[in-house]
Amino acid sequence: MKLLSAAQTRALDQATIQAQHITSADLMERAAGAVTNWLLDELLLDYDTEIQVCCGPGNNGGDGLVVARQLHRAGYPVQLWLLPAARHSTDFTHQKQQLPTGLAVRQIAPDNLPTITAGTVVVDALFGTGLSRPLEGLAAALVRHLNDSDATVVAVDIPSGLYADATQPADSAVMRATYTLSFELPKLAFLLPQNASFVGDWRLLPIGLDAQAIQNMACAIHFVTADELRGRLPKRPKFSHKGTFGHALLLAGSKGKIGAAVLATQACLRAGVGLMTTRVPAVGYDILQISAPEAMCLADPATDFLTELPDLTPYAAVGIGPGLGQHDDTRAVLRQLLETAQVPLIIDADALNLLGAQPELQQLLPPDSLLTPHPKEFERLVGEPARDDYHRLDQLRNFAGRTGCYCVLKGAYTALAAPDGALYFNSTGNPGMASGGSGDVLTGLLLALRAHQGISPLAAALVGLHAHGRAADLALPHTGHAGLLASDIVRFIGPALEELMDE
Ligand SMILES: NC(=O)C1=CN([C@@H]2O[C@H](COP(=O)(O)OP(=O)(O)OC[C@H]3O[C@@H](n4cnc5c(N)ncnc54)[C@H](O)[C@@H]3O)[C@@H](O)[C@H]2O)[C@@H](O)CC1
Ligand SMILES: Nc1ncnc2c1ncn2[C@@H]1O[C@H](COP(=O)(O)OP(=O)(O)O)[C@@H](O)[C@H]1O
Numbered sequence: 229m230k231l232l233s234a235a236q237t238r239a240l241d242q243a244t245i246q247a248q249h250i251t252s253a254d255l256m257e258r259a260a261g262a263v264t265n266w267l268l269d270e271l272l273l274d275y276d277t278e279i280q281v282c283c284g285p286g287n288n289g290g291d292g293l294v295v296a297r298q299l300h301r302a303g304y305p306v307q308l309w310l311l312p313a314a315r316h317s318t319d320f321t322h323q324k325q326q327l328p329t330g331l332a333v334r335q336i337a338p339d340n341l342p343t344i345t346a347g348t349v350v351v352d353a354l355f356g357t358g359l360s361r362p363l364e365g366l367a368a369a370l371v372r373h374l375n376d377s378d379a380t381v382v383a384v385d386i387p388s389g390l391y392a393d394a395t396q397p398a399d400s401a402v403m404r405a406t407y408t409l410s411f412e413l414p415k416l417a418f419l420l421p422q423n424a425s426f427v428g429d430w431r432l433l434p435i436g437l438d439a440q441a442i443q444n445m446a447c448a449i450h451f452v453t454a455d456e457l458r459g460r461l462p463k464r465p466k467f468s469h470k471g472t473f474g475h476a477l478l479l480a481g482s483k484g485k486i487g488a489a490v491l492a493t494q495a496c497l498r499a500g501v502g503l504m505t506t507r508v509p510a511v512g513y514d515i516l517q518i519s520a521p522e523a524m525c526l527a528d529p530a531t532d533f534l535t536e537l538p539d540l541t542p543y544a545a546v547g548i549g550p551g552l553g554q555h556d557d558t559r560a561v562l563r564q565l566l567e568t569a570q571v572p573l574i575i576d577a578d579a580l581n582l583l584g585a586q587p588e589l590q591q592l593l594p595p596d597s598l599l600t601p602h603p604k605e606f607e608r609l610v611g612e613p614a615r616d617d618y619h620r621l622d623q624l625r626n627f628a629g630r631t632g633c634y635c636v637l638k639g640a641y642t643a644l645a646a647p648d649g650a651l652y653f654n655s656t657g658n659p660g661m662a663s664g665g666s667g668d669v670l671t672g673l674l675l676a677l678r679a680h681q682g683i684s685p686l687a688a689a690l691v692g693l694h695a696h697g698r699a700a701d702l703a704l705p706h707t708g709h710a711g712l713l714a715s716d717i718v719r720f721i722g723p724a725l726e727e728l729m730d731e
């Protein structure tokens with residue numbers, strides 16, 4: 229799915245109106261109808277629920293007017309509140325004229341704000357994608373009043389006061405929605421941690437926006453759904469053999485962190501690699517052989533950390549990082565790997581920290597390598613804290629462009645920047661994954677996909693990120709959030725990948 233800018237969203241509305249020979253009022257009726265249906269079918273409004281619909285002066289307010297009319301006609305006790313404004317949009321004015329006489333219109337004023345009681349549902353239709361400056365005055369006072377209440381707030385399209393694709397000034401008033409109902413496509417703002425308390429639980433409501441127009445829109449930012457990935461993982465041919473799926477090498481582990489090497493190895497095996505060799509310091513040899521008997525193990529001459537790079541000839545892809553430690557001798561192994569590798573590299577954890585500590589090593593990164601930092605590792609990598617989540621995404625895209633590598637930024641809605649500047653957000657996963665070892669599993673999974681010759685670097689990264697989160701989602705009913713361990717993610721990698729496999 230494309231994540232369109234506010235300007236593109238407006239253009240899409242216009243394109244839909246033209247392509248489908250409808251009026252803007254028709255489209256508004258559809259959009260508001262989708263909101264009304266959601267309130268009735270999903271929020272399960274009952275006839276006793278007090279509903280306060282708050283409308284601004286533009287088309288977002290117009291949506292609110294239609295919702296209020298529809299709920300009123302269906303017999304629900306709606307109170308309609310209008311924000312005074314010098315100008316109103318044409319569609320707002322049109323919809324206001326369609327209000328039934330029995331529906332009282334209340335003007336919002338400093339001394340006349342909606343009264344919120346236990347169970348009140350507020351429909352926030354103050355401002356949508358037309359927001360052009362921070363809220364102030366009465367609009368800001370109303371938002372603060374509602375934020376201080378216990379109301380269940382349902383934001384139409386986007387919480388009022390929130391910019392769709394930029395950071396609003398600090399301390400500006402933004403509605404803290406319980407639910408946000410976005411039309412057809414999500415907005416970039418929904419995917420960023422800094423906005424979590426405003427956006428709440430967001431849902432997409434289809435309103436028949438023109439598919440051809442969406443397809444034609446130039447957009448480098450994507451929210452990746454399962455539908456878009458289905459078929460990207462080739463089916464295993466009937467006469468395939470272990471050589472068909474590549475031989476992966478993992479360089480991982482140090483004393484006390486052999487578990488990271490084990491988890492990444494198990495994940496790589498479960499992701500369908502043909503052959504797997506893991507290089508660990510000698511202290512990890514027995515542990516790895518026992519916990520991952522399907523993998524071969526190459527022990528380093530040193531006991532506690534890696535000091536030598538093995539011959540890379542047999543391998544189709546190399547992963548480095550989980551549990552590695554940052555010893556000087558291990559850094560020399562990383563340098564030698566970067567200088568000599570002729571195959572795809574996956575770089576994670578301490579290998580990233582080593583790259584951050586010695587930025588000159590970053591010049592050696594072979595193009596198309598895949599790096600998997602979490603935000604702290606990413607900050608070390610680029611050597612500069614981000615001002616906010618948008619700035620961090622800019623840094624991510626710049627890093628990918630500068631190095632010619634694919635770079636991940638892990639978290640909820642993990643982002644992936646491609647060397648061509650495109651940005652992809654993953655849609656799977658859950659907060660149960662926020663515990664040690666989850667990232668090691670991702671490294672192993674991605675390593676298997678990069679060792680596979682039939683998958684492009686981009687598809688490997690997107691499929692890997694999706695399957696990692698999906699595996700955790702499949703594990704969740706068996707474990708609960710608190711009980712979800714990295715090894716549970718490993719167990720469900722197979723089923724998660726199967727869902728994306730070619731028919
Ligand atoms: N026919 C259409 O074009 C459709 C539009 N839709 C709705 O239309 C919305 C966008 O409507 P609009 O473009 O009219 O924009 P908005 O309704 O978000 O608001 C725009 C109006 O608010 C004013 N304004 C902006 N920021 C302000 C601020 N901080 N303080 C005070 N006034 C401010 C603007 O000058 C303008 O008059 C979408 O979010 C969606 O809810 C949906 O109905 C789908 C169909
Ligand atoms: N709240 C969350 N929602 C979805 N995914 C999450 C969440 N928290 C963590 N994850 C995922 O779990 C993994 C954690 O990786 P990382 O921070 O490297 O942990 P580790 O220390 O276990 O290696 C990442 O893939 C991240 O996207």
Ligand SMILES: [K+]
Pocket residue numbers: 288352353354355356383384385386387388
């Ligand atoms: K809104």
